[in-house]
Amino acid sequence: MAHSLQPHRPTKAEIIDFAALEGHDADMPSNLGSIHHVPSNPSTRPHSPSNEKDVKSSALEKDIEKGANPVSSSIAGEPDEEAERDPNIVDFDGPDDPQNPMNWGFTKKWGMVLLISAITFLTPLASSMFAPGVPEVMRDFGSTNDMLEGFMVSVYVLGFSFGPLIIAPLSEMFGRLPLYHSCNLLFIIFTIAAAVSTNMSMFIVFRFLMGTVGGAPMVLGGGTIADLIPREHRGTAMAVWMMGPTIGPCVGPIIGGFLTVAKGWRWNFWFVAIVAGAFFVISFILMRETSAPVILERKTKKLRAETGNEKLKSKLDSGLPTKELFRFSIVRPAKMLTRSTICFAISLYVAITYTYLYILFTTFTAVFTNQYHWHGGITGLSFLGLGVGSLVGQFAYIHYGNRTVSKHIERGDFKPEQRLHIMCIGGFFLPIGLLIYGWSANFQTHYMVPLLGTGIIGFGLLMTFMPANTYLVDVFTTHAASAMAANTVLRSLMAALVPLSSQKMYAALGLGWGNSLLAFVSLALVPIPFLFIKYGERIRARSTVKL
Structure with a gap:
């Protein structure tokens, strides 16, 4: 059972950059490890779970605006002598391990990038797509309230302020793939519910829920790209992915204006639901988990079952409840x-x-x-x-x-x-x-x-x-x-x-x-x-x- 370490030693800058793309702080583990603040003297470095908790607690007292210059830190997950000597640390099997998403084939990698970019384009597009049809919505629901007229559009963004706070920690626990699938499915359901709404209250509630789960690809997309694409080629992928939240809200009303005239305002939502449904089926078939901590944790559980060694631990296990x-x-x-x-x-x-x-x-x-x-x-x-x-x-x-x-x-x-x-x-x-x-x-x-x-x-x-x-x-x-x-x-x-x-x-x-x-x-x-x-x-x- 070999648990060899990758030869590249990640720098703090790489880990920070990677963590920011993944949507979490760098003191939590990602594909490159994490940064933990520890005593500068290696001989005093704590190893017991209780001491590790104390170290993490002390790290929380750090001045957050001086994050660029920590007094003393080490990189968890980096290839060090201690990890090399510990046979219970589970890692990828060398730099060419096919389980590592960085080693996937060109077609598989970029196919996922394009699919994620398409989903990230659709959900912001849905935020404003029906804006030209707002007068029709007001007429159908018998409302003349100017405040509601604006809130119908902007309530979607209100969901963006709550969804990511829940989606981000859930993705740390369960991986990106379950969150992609569950949020995409819920997005389709809430979009259909908005399309068949019979009153203003029902419509606004489901618009809010659309925004809450629709923020998932914007929370998870950067991390997925960071999982798959090496740093030197990441700029192109990020540029394609960022066009979604940038251009989507502006393109949506152009499509929605003509669709509202042809089919009515409800078809803005049916259109989004149909396209989202197609993306959901494709993603369910083609997408795979890319989060290294989750992949290694699954590998660790499998090895525990096969060997009976309960001491095995993933190299990227944060130990955080x-x-x-x-x-x-x-x-x-x-x-x-x-x-x-x-x-x-x-x-x-x-x-x-x-x-x-x-x-x-x-x-x-x-x-x-x-x-x-x-x-x-x-x-x-x-x-x-x-x-x-x-x-x-x-x-x-x-x-x-x-x-x-x-x-x-x-x-x-x-x-x-x-x-x-x-x-x-x-x-x-x-x-x-x-x-x-x-x-x-x-x-x-x-x-x-x-x-x-x-x-x-x-x-x-x-x-x-x-x-x-x-x-x-x-x-x-x-x-x-x-x-x-x-x-x-x-x-x-x-x-x-x-x-x-x-x-x-x-x-x-x-x-x-x-x-x-x-x-x-x-x-x-x-x-x-x-x-x-x-x-x-x-x-x-x-x-x-x-x-």
Whole structure:
């Protein structure tokens, strides 16, 4: 029975990067192991379960904003002499073990990547696809409540703020595959339920549940890609996968506009259910588990049964009970959001800009119908500018943002705040786009002018959203996933609730001054990245934030 170790010794940077992609903190095990804080003297390193628990508890008291410079740490799961001598540690059988997802064939790997990317495209698309059909929904359910009109669209995003907090720890316990299958199946069921809803309450409840389980591929997708694709080839896969949450919400209403005219608003949901059903069948047949901790745990159980050796233990076994997994997933992000200046300020910036996206989603149909007399499927084209701008923004960030940071990494003088330079530029595009869109629609200029304005808004959104997220990863390193979770919860809550008053705002202020108000708020946020570029390092050095 050979349990040989892989020759590559993972660095802390690789483990942190990998864990962030998987959606959990780096003190929990992944394919590359995990980071645990231990006494610097190897002779005093604890081995008993009780001592290990004490070590993990002490690690929780670490300053989370100084995550990049731990006082003393070691990498759990790395190839060390102790592990090599222990015959009870179960690992992959060498670097070419076919059980290791990294060793799967090209077709199997990229087939999974494409399938996951397709699912990740569908669920965000469903968030806004029926937006052009909102007036029909209101008419069918006999409602004239402006607040409900917006909430029907944004309640889906409210589900995004709760689902990931549950899905992430469950995937640590049971693996990614059961969560993919169960969430995909529930998504289909809730989508069908929304399609056959007979009243507003039923419709809104099932829209919320759609969002709750629909967030699964966005929680699990990055980790699955990290499981399968080596770091040097991961950029392409990540770019394809990220198009789902970026472009999906903008493409959805374009399809939905024409589908609503042809078949009615309910067919937006039937369409999503049919496509999701096809993806579910394909994934059930083709997808396999990719989480190394889960694969090794299954291997360990099998070997225990075959050999009768109950001392066998997976190399990536965290030893964390269910209670601790949920604690990491739910409590830690809440603490980071309320106690960390950097996490709160950056998350607030992202939340407000993300909220603007859903204010536009919930009002585009009414604006272009009233101002430009667009009807039927044509109203869906009002979302085109936002989609094109978002796509351009994504590629601009990937090219210029990564190139700038790479120069500093090569020089050896990289600091997390250097991620924010491109955010400083992107921040100005939001108010400019909002002013162009608002006043051009107000004065009913040619429709291309407000579409241009929304394109600039989309560009600005991506140029602020993406560097902000990567900055959080660089600042919080080991606890990057918790910072991202805090960010996700705040932005999802705001994007679900703030747009409820958007119709009343435009009714009171008009399109020109209403969007000017949004522009002024976004302009007030512009100094945040400038301040962190200047004072961020000092804030992190003086931080006393504890988990």
